[in-house]
Amino acid sequence: xxxxxxxxxxxxxxxxxxxxxxxxxxxxxxxxxxxxxxxxxxxxxxxxxxxxxxxxxxxxxxxxxxxxxxxxxxxxxxxxxxxxxxxxxxxxxxxxxxxxxxxxxxxxxxxxxxxxxxxxxxxxxxxxxxxxxxxxxxxxxxxxxxxxxxxxxxxxxxxxxxx
Amino acid sequence: xxxxxxxxxxxxxxxxxxxxxxxxxxxxxxxxxxxxxxxxxxxxxxxxxxxxxxxxxxxxxxxxxxxxxxxxxxxxxxxxxxxxxxxxxxxxxxxxxxxxxxxxxxxxxxxxxxxxxxxxxxxxxxxxxxxxxxxxxxxxxxxxxxxxxxxxxxxxxxxxxxxxxxxxxxxxxxxxxxxxxxxxxxxxxxxxxxx
Numbered sequence: 460x461x462x463x464x465x466x467x468x469x470x471x472x473x474x475x476x477x478x479x480x481x482x483x484x485x486x487x488x489x490x491x492x493x494x495x496x497x498x499x500x501x502x503x504x505x506x507x508x509x510x511x512x513x514x515x516x517x518x519x520x521x522x523x524x525x526x527x528x529x530x531x532x533x534x535x536x537x538x539x540x541x542x543x544x545x546x547x548x549x550x551x552x553x554x555x556x557x558x559x560x561x562x563x564x565x566x567x568x569x570x571x572x573x574x575x576x577x578x579x580x581x582x583x584x585x586x587x588x589x590x591x592x593x594x595x596x597x598x599x600x601x602x603x604x605x606x607x608x609x610x611x612x613x614x615x616x617x618x619x620x621x622x
Numbered sequence: 623x624x625x626x627x628x629x630x631x632x633x634x635x636x637x638x639x640x641x642x643x644x645x646x647x648x649x650x651x652x653x654x655x656x657x658x659x660x661x662x663x664x665x666x667x668x669x670x671x672x673x674x675x676x677x678x679x680x681x682x683x684x685x686x687x688x689x690x691x692x693x694x695x696x697x698x699x700x701x702x703x704x705x706x707x708x709x710x711x712x713x714x715x716x717x718x719x720x721x722x723x724x725x726x727x728x729x730x731x732x733x734x735x736x737x738x739x740x741x742x743x744x745x746x747x748x749x750x751x752x753x754x755x756x757x758x759x760x761x762x763x764x765x766x767x768x769x770x771x772x773x774x775x776x777x778x779x780x781x782x783x784x785x786x787x788x789x790x791x792x793x794x795x796x797x798x799x800x801x802x803x804x805x806x807x808x809x810x811x812x813x814x815x816x817x
Contacts (some may be wrong), residue, residue: 471627
């Protein structure tokens with residue numbers, strides 16, 4: 460069973476910087492990063508008019524379905540998906556078996572450019588996610604997570620959510 | 623697998639509604655969607671066939687409120703209930719934090735309930751989960767119909783672990799929020815244990 464994904468400010472900043480860089484270098488419309496389970500991690504670009512929560516969930520569904528097809532064919536995974544539309548195109552890639560990088564772009568960019576920039580960004584993102592995993596394990600073994608705010612969640616706090 | 627983001631101060635959890643075909647999983651989500659304030663919910667996404675049978679999943683994001691300064695969000699998913707969508711069903715369970723089993727109370731659907739519950743256990747095991755260790759709630763749906771099995775029978779057939787269960791009539795909303803609250807609470811208690 461995979462463990463929970465815990466994201467701290469420091470790593471989030473790094474991810475954000477990486478996405479911003481990719482957004483500019485690939486001349487994209489929107490770039491976002493989704494956890495394989497469908498949770499949106501971070502985004503860059505013109506996200507205001509986009510329902511990013513739904514997009515994240517559907518992208519993860521898409522990757523999951525494609526993964527299912529891959530296994531049926533004896534492939535480990537198809538790491539890149541590309542959908543071409545009339546105006547917008549979407550490039551989806553699986554990074555380090557854990558997160559999904561999505562780039563939406565139009566005619567201001569090209570598939571070649573996006574692929575090239577995604578490849579570079581992926582390498583950086585893999586490193587950041589390694590750091591996140593290592594940090595979580597370290598903190599767990601050092602017992603630092605005892606200071607987590609969730610240790611003090613009371614029944615009352617939970618009940619209050621449902622009022 | 624919950625996603626805790628200290629940067630945006632959010633906790634995201636995933637709840638999956640499981641059960642045999644036509645037991646009312648999608649109806650549960652539709653009722654939650656209908657009765658929730660617009661600012662608390664996102665779009666209800668249904669990937670369904672032309673005859674409104676779930677093809678891949680339904681998805682509803684819900685923001686419940688704050689705990690200790692963290693926004694608590696639940697992502698509700700349903701699976702396609704029909705037997706031949708087994709491959710898709712497995713995929714939805716990835717990263718699940720809590721499960722609701724919606725059982726169809728009609729006597730003639732008991733076998734389908736048992737089959738679906740077995741399928742749930744197997745599919746969870748494939749992802750490395752154990753149903754007995756997950757936050758888990760059962761809803762005995764369609765209690766308003768005339769041909770329903772007695773609750774005591776359903777419990778002995780489907781609830782050997784004696785987990786919390788609720789009577790439901792998802793169409794009118796009976797038991798829908800009780801079920802959701804119960805499983806969400808279990809998920810948060812579990813989160814508290816881990817951190």
